[in-house]
Amino acid sequence: MKIALASVLLTIATTAPLAAQSVSDFPNKPMTYIIPFSPGGESDISSRFQQSEWEDVTGEQVIIQYQPGAGGAQAWSQLNSLPGDGYSIMQIIMPHTVLQPLTGSAGYETKDLTPVNYFHYTPDAIFVRKESQFTTLKQLVDYAEANPGLITFAGSGSNSSNNLAAIRFDEQAGVTTTYVPFSGSGPSITAVLGGSTMAGFNYATSGVSQGDALRMLAVASAERLPAFPDVPTFKELGYDIVGGAYRGVAVPAATPEDLRQRISDIVSEINRQPDFIEKMEDAGFVLIDIGYDKVPEFVAARIEEYTAGAKALGLVK
Template structure:
């Protein structure tokens, strides 16, 4: 078959059109309808709250509504196991959390592996905090440590599920202090705090955000940050108290496997733009969150860094 110069030009033009009407056009047109933002926990927890902080900023940037949908269960594992069965066109995104998505598959079969979760951005860090009711006899963290050391297992501490950030924090806390508490898993941090306020448990291995939200109903004994949290200026850090613990939950956004790279990058850019907004930063800081920026290209290294950091605790918890 002979192709003339004119014919060759037509073929090349056609090929160029095909190349530029695939992923690049998909990126240019995205989104074409509302975004569904799946939260794997109950309403009222940190994942739900921060998604609602993001929501108006994302809607303004994307020009589409963002619909928040809760799918709680198994400390997030129920939703994460379903993530890759969802439509992979960027119109469905899902909240994810480290260490949850590292711990859970390491401990048992939860229907997904860490590598199955295609994160596009981690946008905030929620520091660990030990909280007790306002009328608790524990005035300081040392009071709690002394009691839990002298009465192993007598103190019940709630948290957001098994093999989650709160569970990990309770194990690390015991290893660092010698205190033995009984960890009680709930379906999220909000239900755990309800149990604390109702006197059903002695305290919670929770987050700075729950301390801010509960106000004078609770006493925060320590926070796991490098420096004191602006929203809780009177609460000492673990470091100040001689305990080498800085940690918490890193929350991000993931998409189903097979989502085009261009759309993943677009979503990463959008979340980064939201993070940079002074009003968004103000809301997050006042609520006790710490904004972090871990975009798409930095996520593999971040996950490996966290996996290494949790290795000893995972082994201690019976995982692999």
């Protein structure tokens, strides 16, 4: 027994420093960053901005992979099947990851996911292409009143922030429009630009990436955005619509606590880089820093908010 106990103690003594060393040296090889949407949208843009800072902060590259499908649900439902070694991370978005499980079989539950950091949000906004007959939100509302169902809004998936905002807009404006979900912001913006839909309930950042090709009619922020000082908020126009998509980073459930914290710290450190801040703000993103210790409270508050909103709007019973 003494020999066995000595062996166990020796094992603990020799492996504990190695475990600590592995976290302090993490990462020591390239990481994979999975984006659950198609290229070209806000998820892609923000991850690319992070990618350009990743090596400076960690000494290693991060490789971006796209896994679009079902408004992000395809990737999120497979997150926990990935190795929990810290080298596979995935972008995560609310309200998608709250609304999808609430409103149907998403292949995952909100509690199954392990976000470690939320680093920005993008407010919803209504866009039309520059050739559109609508130059103000009032003109669009007047048309929708006279032509129920004919206004089509492209958006980044079913049960997304865009979807929730479109339903709320219909309710408050007293109109009936048609929401058309796409597999991410990129394809939904392409639909607006190509005239496949008459308008888009997209994210404000699309106004920067597309320039004069799009016209933003209103934005769902509490105040006008510095990048779009001439665009009114919904609240200014008489609509109680404030919100958008909160993006963060999640890891497989098998990822140890110390690695979860380390990855969260990396994301927070990138958020403090001057070049990153400038790029994000110029692109219309609003930076936040919800680290791993603050994530549970932050997510709980969003779940309460989105669940109440989904019930009020008839998305769930």
